[in-house]
Amino acid sequence: MSFCPVCGAHHDPKMPCADRAGELLRDAGIEPRAMGKKELKTTIKKANRSMVIILILVLSFLLLTVLVAKLVQQ
Known part of the structure; x- marks a missing residue:
């Protein structure tokens, strides 16, 4: 995971910053339904x-x- 200069977090550069919460939920094992x-x-x-x-x-x-x-x- 690389550093994002826009939001200041470490996430996949292909993933938009707005979906950071979704990524954290998926990492925790919570799937959207x-x-x-x-x-x-x-x-x-x-x-x-x-x-x-x-x-x-x-x-x-x-x-x-x-x-x-x-x-x-x-």
């Missing part, structure tokens, strides 16, 4: 649920900020 349909659906549902919660929190914070500004202004 494709996600099943059911697993993909549950992941998407959880991600959507999280995004909705974050959106609600941001909007409520914005509304609270506007209300406090109006009260302070009066």
Whole structure:
């Protein structure tokens, strides 16, 4: 393995620096696997649920900020 001047690590020069984590996982014996349909659906549902919660929190914070500004202004 040679030294990479871009990322400062020792890895195969043919392998892009972005795949360094993948190389470490493969060296540890962890193989990548494709996600099943059911697993993909549950992941998407959880991600959507999280995004909705974050959106609600941001909007409520914005509304609270506007209300406090109006009260302070009066």
